[in-house]
Amino acid sequence: MHKKRGYHHGNLRQALVEAALELIEAKGPTGFTLSEAAKLAGVTPAAVYRHFQGREDLIAEAARQGYEIFADVIDFAYQSGQPSALAAFEATGRAYLAFARKYPGHYIAMFESGISVNRTPELANVARRAWDVLERAAEDLSKHIPANKRPPASMFTAHIWALSHGVVELFARNSPGTQSPHAPEDLLESGIGVYLRGLGLIDADN
Structure with missing residues (x-):
């Protein structure tokens, strides 16, 4: 109670x-x-x-505040990995998982409530700030790929965001029937590793 x-x-x-x-x-x-x-x-x-004015307005404000925290967490992770582009990139992926665990109410309001990030200019701006940090990390890392083999930074970012989000949704939030024999951190790290090896950004034996 x-x-x-x-x-x-x-x-x-x-x-x-x-x-x-x-x-x-x-x-x-x-x-x-x-x-x-x-x-x-x-x-x-x-x-x-x-x-x-209604419940959606209240949830939208919770989402906005969540994105403020999320953007700060992601930016801190990115900065902490410098000057290594690889370390900075991997840190942002781990920060996504850490945020979802520490701020579940905010996370749900942001990603599972059906509230559009374009509902208000304030919400759109802060969501963009979080995305920009991830995209900057992707751009830093993709500079090491020949231009003709380099995915657009926005695609690079979307792939890692989707991978991070999928691990959170399926294995880090106690979803029914989705027990994994591996820790979410290990799933995320190995998944990012496979992706980066596929792009030739890390050695095959790493």
């Missing part, structure tokens, strides 16, 4: 977002009502509408 959240004047909006994140994690993005979020935040349902 959840306790009502206390809040101070001026931070009701954030209290509602935090309540929504808790409910999203527990029930999914469509498994709760605005009234439940209000109750968890310790306010009346009417108070919610002073800040959000």
Whole structure:
């Protein structure tokens, strides 16, 4: 049983977002009502509408805040791997998995709620910032591939994002019936390794 959240004047909006994140994690993005979020935040349902027009607006704000964290986490991982392009690239893949584990409510709001990143300019901008970090890492690494064999950086990025997302969805979030004999980190690392070997970016015996 959840306790009502206390809040101070001026931070009701954030209290509602935090309540929504808790409910999203527990029930999914469509498994709760605005009234439940209000109750968890310790306010009346009417108070919610002073800040959000509906549940989707509330989830969109949770997603925006998630992308802010995600972009920072990805950028930190990228910077930590410098000056090695390979280390920086691999670090961003691991950071994706770490983010999904540490911030499951945000992750669901971002990727599983059906909320478009183009819902608001603010959401679109921060989602682009996260993508740009991944694309920069891909560009750094793909410079080592002859131009005629080099995939576009956006495709490179999309492949790794898809691989990371697939590992998270199937094996890192306790999805029913998807037990793997391998740790998600190992699956991701070996998958990226196969991909990079295929592009000739790492030696076959690595």
